[in-house]
Amino acid sequence: MRKFLKSLALIAAAFACFGMQTLASSVTETETFTNTYSSYQEAVPIPDFYRGKMRLSGEAIGCGSFQNPRDLFVDDNGYLYICDTGNDRIVILDDQYTLVSVIEELVYETTGETTTLSRPNGLFVNGDQIIVADTESERILYCDRDGKIVKEVLRPDHSQFSGDTLFLPTKVLVDQQGNLYAQCEGFYQGLVMFDENGEFLSFFGSESVFASVEVQLQYFWQQIMSQEQKDQTSRYVPTEIKTMTIDRNGYIYTIAQQHSTLGVKNEIDNIRKLNTKGKDILVNKMPEAAYAAFKSAATSLNMVDIVVDEQGFITIVDSSAGKVMYFDKEMNLLAMFGSIGYDLNEYQLPVAVDCFESDLYVLDQTTNTVSVLQRTEFGETVCNAVSAYHDGNFADTIGPWNDVIGQSANYEFAYSYLGNAYLSQGEYEKARDCFALGRDSRGYNEAYKHLRTEGVRDILLYVVPAAAAVIVAVVIVCVVIKKRKSR
Amino acid sequence: MNKWKYVPYVAFHPIEGFDEMRYKKGGSFLVSVVLYLLFVFSIIAQQKYCGQQFLFADDTQVSIQKTLLSTLLLIVSAVFANWGFSVLLEGKARVKDIWILLNYSLVPYTVFSFLYVLISNIATQEEGTLLSVLLWIGIGWSGFLLLRALMAYQEFSFGGAIGSVLLTVIGVVIILFLLVLLISLFQKIFATASVIFYEISFRLK
Structure with a gap:
């Protein structure tokens, strides 16, 4: 029984230490708790x-x-x-x-x-x-x-x-x-x-x-x-x-x-x-x-x-x-x-x-x-990037948003905004990747639409002439065979 | 006929398929379990492997165990509810039969949801409405199969099958309610027992 209680006390002590440690780390990291909400349903x-x-x-x-x-x-x-x-x-x-x-x-x-x-x-x-x-x-x-x-x-x-x-x-x-x-x-x-x-x-x-x-x-x-x-x-x-x-x-x-x-x-x-x-x-x-x-x-x-x-x-x-x-x-x-x-x-x-x-x-x-x-400096970077984006200087925002992501990798809006900036520059693949990280399904859809259109256009460039060539070849072969038969 | 061949056969020929499956004892428990697992995977695939443009919810919270347990609970309670009411309605099916027919009739839904997941990877949100039609076709087809299977196994009329489905839904609700009651009862018993245990252990010290 003693042993059992001892181990119980040990577990409790471990929990207490763990709790104190997390408390201490949260105090030293930032002075205030600033948060935003992500699509992972949490602060x-x-x-x-x-x-x-x-x-x-x-x-x-x-x-x-x-x-x-x-x-x-x-x-x-x-x-x-x-x-x-x-x-x-x-x-x-x-x-x-x-x-x-x-x-x-x-x-x-x-x-x-x-x-x-x-x-x-x-x-x-x-x-x-x-x-x-x-x-x-x-x-x-x-x-x-x-x-x-x-x-x-x-x-x-x-x-x-x-x-x-x-x-x-x-x-x-x-x-x-x-x-x-x-x-x-x-x-x-x-x-x-x-x-x-x-x-x-x-x-x-x-x-x-x-x-x-x-x-x-x-x-x-x-x-x-x-x-x-x-x-x-x-x-x-x-x-x-x-x-x-x-x-x-x-x-x-x-x-x-x-x-x-x-x-x-x-x-x-x-x-x-x-x-x-x-x-x-x-x-x-x-x-x-x-x-x-x-x-x-x-x-x-x-x-x-x-x-x-x-x-x-x-x-x-x-x-x-x-x-x-x-x-x-x-x-x-x-x-x-x-x-x-x-x-x-x-x-x-x-x-x-x-x-x-x-x-x-x-x-x-x-x-x-x-x-x-x-x-703060972080806030300043974000706000400048956001207002540059809304003023229509999409290309100028790519640098600042990458800065923001460097400072806070979990900041989803940054990915979303960066994706939109890439989208406006026609860099659809980069945009798609950003939207995927920012879990912005609306933005992802836009980027994906462009990529798909491009992909289909590229394929059609070869498929249509190839199909035309095949059809012409088949027709010619058919005609030749028919002529030979009728001879 | 091979027991696996009944799966497509009943899906495409539900009118004679279920009758034949019943009289020739073609429904296999093993096959039904495999079909159930496929159904669970189709649900998980819908939450996890759709194109990113169709993933609106949090896909990190998808859990195989949770999906497995919750669907199993639903299906098993539906099986017992249907069986319970079939006794009152003079149905002829056994518990095992009901489990089998339920899982066999889920097949179209499973197939269409896998199709949905596949196509969602190359579709855009604007085409999403068309895409969701696929799921509805699956649901409708599965529903029809279920009714037809109940008619064959339980020897119900069409109206009787619909009635038994409605009664089953009510039965499931009752069963789940009782389960919740039971769980809370066990929790209380366990809490009491643990309090007594601690009380005694502190006194022994």
């Missing part, structure tokens, strides 16, 4: 894509601690605007992260009256104008950096906002024409759209109701119900939009609230890219198997903010697992990093994200800080 570790550079807190900046900040914005000059919701103020930093001003008290330009913000939830900067969603005062304010109010947008004169319906703007943005879009709390008709003078225009980009079994059943019953019964049934309405952003081409990206009914729709299906008609035009070219793997991982995510940078890279933050997801414009998940914690690369409750050049800014509502993330 694949890759070199760091972004790394935390510094963390800005209110005390360090010199304006006193932030309190539950909800939104941040970085303008074209790198100035940082933080919507400090709990303190009812807006903090502005310059590109060196030094304090420029704090807007606490606002003055109407026309009348000279003063006013304060009350729980502002979102802000947007358009040139010199700061647009603030002053949520609990039920208004949207246009002001400048000194706090001078230029324009005020109040509850629109529309039947949807009649009676006791509150107008609670939480997120705002302004498009290139100067139209204002606001997302209001508890409002499912989409974004509320105002023209540049603050006049109500329409509702924009409402979600559609997902036709789940439940919804269809209710539709069936409503066909045979009386009007009184109909009035008593609950209505299925589209889900609310959580957050939105606008890219340099004027497309508005929105993320909608998760559907509660049956959970049929996945969190990533809630990301939309809307054109001016409010139609979803998001392209998703992630290889099927990798997409499936990511999708199953994304069920537990809660995507809270989205930003699209100059080159079209899409960044999304998730508040439930502290993840930052970095997509290219075709929704290939280039990298996913971050987690819950107190490290420089970890967050407690990320609520907002914005970018300037290649830096990312993540606002953490619990620790009341802004994390500044810097792209």
